[in-house]
Amino acid sequence: MKQTLTEIYDARVAAGTLHADAAQRAVLPMLEQVREQLEAPAKKAGIFGLFAKPPEAVRGLYLWGGVGRGKSMLMDLFCDAVDVPKRRVHFHAFMQEVQAKIDVARRAKVEDALMPAAKEIAASLRLLCFDEMQITDIADAMIVGRLFETLFNLGVTVVTTSNRVPEDLYKNGLNRELFLPFIGVLRTQLDVHEIESETDYRQHRLAGAEVYFQPLGQTARTRMDALWDELTGHDEASRLVLTVKGRQVVIEHFHNGVGRASFWDLCAAMLGPADYLAIGEAVRVLMIDDIPLLSASNFNEAKRFVILIDALYEAKVRLICSAADVPERLYIEGEGTFEFERTASRLREMQGADWGAEA
Structure with missing residues (x-):
C-alpha cells in the first residue's frame, strides 16, 4: 500500500532530513486529496472510445507565503509521489517555452497561435507543478489567463507555489486590467492556501x-x-x-x-x-x-x-x-x-x- 504524503513527511522527519513544522504538515492532506483524485481510475469513454473528452482537471492548489517556508519542498514531495504524467518546472522557464511555441505558430500563419501551444502541453501530461509563480513581463501577463483557462479545459491540473497572494500577481503592471481575469481563473480552479510557518x-x-x-x-x-x-x-x-x-x-x-x-x-x-x-x-x-x-x-x-x-x-x-x-x-x-x-x-x-x- 502506498504511503500517504503525511507518512512520507513524518518518515523524513524521523530520519532527520526534515525538521517537523506544523504549518507544513497541515498542507499535506490538501496535497493528498489532489493526489488521490489524479490517481483515481479514469471514467470509461463511450462506445469504442469515440468522441472521448479529456479528463476533467482536478482542483489544484496555490501555496503561497514568505520566503523559506518550505513551499517548494512540499510541492516536490507531492510531485515525486503522484503517479500520473506530470512536469515540475519553474514558472518563468515554462512561460518562456510557451512564448517560443506561440512564435512558431505565428510564423506558420496559425490564426490562433496560443491554441496549438496549449494543446501540445496538455497532450503529454495531466499535472503541472510550478515553482514560484510570479508575473513581471507584460507579454506573459497578456496571455496567461487564456492559456491557463485552455489548459484547465484540456484536463491539466496545476499545483503552484508563490511568494504572493493571487491578487498581488503582476501588481502595478502595465495594462493590469487585462490581466485581472487570470486571478479569477486561478481562484476557480485552485484552492489558495497561505503557509504561515514561523521558520524561514x-x-x-x-x-x-x-x-x-x-x-x-x-x-x-x-x-x-x-x-x-x-x-x-x-x-x-x-x-x-x-x-x-x-x-x-x-x-x-x-x-x-x-x-x-x-x-x-x-x-x-x-x-x-x-x-x-x-x-x-x-x-x-x-x-x-x-x-x-x-x-x-x-x-x-x-x-x-x-x-x-x-x-x-x-x-x-x-x-x-x-x-x-x-x-x-x-x-x-x-x-x-x-x-x-x-x-x-x-x-x-x-x-x-x-x-x-x-x-
Whole structure:
C-alpha cells in the first residue's frame, strides 16, 4: 500500500532530513486529496472510445507565503509521489517555452497561435507543478489567463507555489486590467492556501554562516560550492531566463529561488537598472562568483555592480559572494570611489545573519 504524503513527511522527519513544522504538515492532506483524485481510475469513454473528452482537471492548489517556508519542498514531495504524467518546472522557464511555441505558430500563419501551444502541453501530461509563480513581463501577463483557462479545459491540473497572494500577481503592471481575469481563473480552479510557518529554513541554513569569501582562489570556490549544494539540496539546477523590455536576462544556474552567476555574467553584459530589478524580483538568494578589484580599467563593470547591489539591497535578496578583497578595498582608485563607499557599506550590511529576514 502506498504511503500517504503525511507518512512520507513524518518518515523524513524521523530520519532527520526534515525538521517537523506544523504549518507544513497541515498542507499535506490538501496535497493528498489532489493526489488521490489524479490517481483515481479514469471514467470509461463511450462506445469504442469515440468522441472521448479529456479528463476533467482536478482542483489544484496555490501555496503561497514568505520566503523559506518550505513551499517548494512540499510541492516536490507531492510531485515525486503522484503517479500520473506530470512536469515540475519553474514558472518563468515554462512561460518562456510557451512564448517560443506561440512564435512558431505565428510564423506558420496559425490564426490562433496560443491554441496549438496549449494543446501540445496538455497532450503529454495531466499535472503541472510550478515553482514560484510570479508575473513581471507584460507579454506573459497578456496571455496567461487564456492559456491557463485552455489548459484547465484540456484536463491539466496545476499545483503552484508563490511568494504572493493571487491578487498581488503582476501588481502595478502595465495594462493590469487585462490581466485581472487570470486571478479569477486561478481562484476557480485552485484552492489558495497561505503557509504561515514561523521558520524561514533558507535563512536558518545561512544563520551564522559566512557569506563573503575572500581572496579569490580555490578555497573561496570550494566554500561557495558547498553553500550552493546546501541551499539547493544537491539538486540539478536549470537556467533562469527573464524577459525585460523584450530582451533576455539569463541566470545560468537557478534552483528553488537560489541563483548563481559570475560577476562577469552580471556586470560585463549590457544590463541596466530594469534588468537588475527583475533579477531582484526573481531570486531570493543570489550567489556571485569572482568579484574582481575594480578601477578605471573596468569602470563600466564597476558602475553596473553598484546598480546591481542597490537593486538586490532594495529587494532584500540574500547575497553570497566570492571577491578579490574585503568590500572597502574592492574599489580604491579611479572615478566613482566616493560613490562606492555606499556599495561597500551595503555589502557589509548584507552579510548580517538576519539580512533579508523581513522580506
